[in-house]
Amino acid sequence: MVSRPDGLPEGAEEVSIGGFNRYVGPLYRLPDGEGGVKRFAFLAADKHMNSVGSVHGGMLMAFMDVAMSRTSRLVSGAPRCSTVSLSCDFVGPGRLGDLIEARIKSPRRTRTMVFLMGELVAGDRTLLTANGLWKVAGVS
Amino acid sequence: MNSPPPGFAETRLADPFEIYVGPLFHQGEPGARRFAFRVDERHVNMRGILHGGMLMTFADMTLGQAVWDLTENAASVTLNMQTQFLKPAKAGDLVEVTPELVRRTRALLFMRGDFKIGEEIIFTAASVWKLLGVD
Numbered sequence: 150m151v152s153r154p155d156g157l158p159e160g161a162e163e164v165s166i167g168g169f170n171r172y173v174g175p176l177y178r179l180p181d182g183e184g185g186v187k188r189f190a191f192l193a194a195d196k197h198m199n200s201v202g203s204v205h206g207g208m209l210m211a212f213m214d215v216a217m218s219r220t221s222r223l224v225s226g227a228p229r230c231s232t233v234s235l236s237c238d239f240v241g242p243g244r245l246g247d248l249i250e251a252r253i254k255s256p257r258r259t260r261t262m263v264f265l266m267g268e269l270v271a272g273d274r275t276l277l278t279a280n281g282l283w284k285v286a287g288v289s
Numbered sequence: 290m291n292s293p294p295p296g297f298a299e300t301r302l303a304d305p306f307e308i309y310v311g312p313l314f315h316q317g318e319p320g321a322r323r324f325a326f327r328v329d330e331r332h333v334n335m336r337g338i339l340h341g342g343m344l345m346t347f348a349d350m351t352l353g354q355a356v357w358d359l360t361e362n363a364a365s366v367t368l369n370m371q372t373q374f375l376k377p378a379k380a381g382d383l384v385e386v387t388p389e390l391v392r393r394t395r396a397l398l399f400m401r402g403d404f405k406i407g408e409e410i411i412f413t414a415a416s417v418w419k420l421l422g423v424d
Contacts, residue, residue, distance in 0.1 A: 169340035172331045173310075196309045205306035206367045207349045209343025218341075234339040236371040 156192055156248060156268045162217065164189070173208060175195070176215055184235060188221060189216040189251040193243050193271075204243030204276075213237060213267055213279045216251035221263040221283035224255045229286035230263060247271035261288045294383055297325055300354065307350050310343060319358035323352040325385045328378055337423035339378035344404065348414035350371065350401065351398040356418045359398065363420050368397075370416040382406050391415075396423040 153159060158179055163223040165174030173196075179188035189212070191197075197208045214232060221230040243249055264285060269277040293299050297314035307313065310332070314325045322348075323400040332343040349367060356365050378384060382402055397419055404412040 166335065168330075168334045169332055169343055170334070173342070195305060197306050199304040199306060201364075204303055205346070205349075207310070207342070207346025208306050210345040210349065210370065211340070214340070214342040214345065229336075231377075233372045234371070234373045235341070235345070236369070238369050239367050277297070 154274065157190065158248075161190060164215075169211075170215055173211060174175065176212065179250065185252070187220040187251075187253045189217070189219070189253075191249055191251055193245055193247040197243075198245060202245065204245075204247070204249070206237075206239055208270055209239070209243060209249075209277050210235070210237050212249065212251060213269060213277060213281075216253050217265045217267055217279070217281040217283065220253040220255065220265060220267075221285075224258055225263050225285050227285045227288070230283045231286055233262075233282045235279060235281045235286050237277055239277055240275045243269075243271055243276045249276065261285050290327075291327065291329070294325055294327070300324070301393045302350075306346070309345055313344065313347075313350060315354070320355075321387070322355065322358065323385060323387045324354065325383055328380050328382045328384065330380055333380050337379055339380075339382070339384075341372075341374055344374070344378075344384070344412050345372055345414070348386075348402060348404065348412070349416070351386050352388045352402055352414065352416050355390070355400060355420070356398050359390055359393070360420060364422070365420050368417045368419050370414060372412065372414045374412055376409065376411040378406055378411055384411070389410070396420050 161177040165176040291341040401415040
């Protein structure tokens with residue numbers, strides 16, 4: 150993977166415009182992977198850590214929530230979608246300085262719902278796997 | 290805005306990420322503590338709605354504090370967390386939870402919590418914790 154001087158892959162675009170995303174960010178969208186997999190990334194910094202030197206689980210879940218929320222909008226074409234449920238398995242620890250990448254797939258979507266599967270990886274290490282359910286706003 | 294609500298004290302936090310998104314407040318005795326946080330501008334999205342990531346962080350913080358109390362400060366990690374988002378919250382809301390121990394085995398604690406604004410549940414979380422160094 151080609152890296153820029155800031156440690157991010159080529160094609161990374163910041164998506165943390167304001168609010169909580171900006172406060173815990175910056176967070177980036179990366180070019181789609183094979184099969185239309187949606188990809189996002191952030192660099193693990195001091196503010197993201199817990200007291201034993203791992204990236205805090207709350208930050209990993211928050212990043213997964215952002216990645217799945219954006220993916221639900223991208224695949225549904227709807228301007229707004231809201232999280233209904235999210236289940237995360239903490240597979241391995243993230244470390245300070247890691248480039249943490251989210252890879253999100255949508256196995257199915259209906260008029261009102263988006264089903265999502267995702268993982269967080271740092272290099273060849275899997276940090277977290279997740280399943281999420283999103284509701285398309287304004288459709289019942 | 291960031292001073293403790295009536296009857297609550299500020300919880301001492303060690304993790305840089307928790308300090309960054311805090312403060313956290315608590316009342317009651319270890320093992321049966323109630324926790325609270327006040328939603329502010331840092332915690333909301335561009336539409337002014339409390340971010341799901343912040344709620345999950347609050348859940349991990351508070352269920353973890355309860356595990357800490359129940360195990361007399363043993364080292365543990367979150368293995369899994371399942372969450373449901375029932376209703377939105379906004380800046381100024383006080384979100385409260387009393388974490389519950391569902392079951393404890395030698396190596397695992399099964400925790401859950403109903404997160405409320407007033408009497409209304411807005412979010413639920415269930416998490417499994419592993420005690421480190423215990424088979």
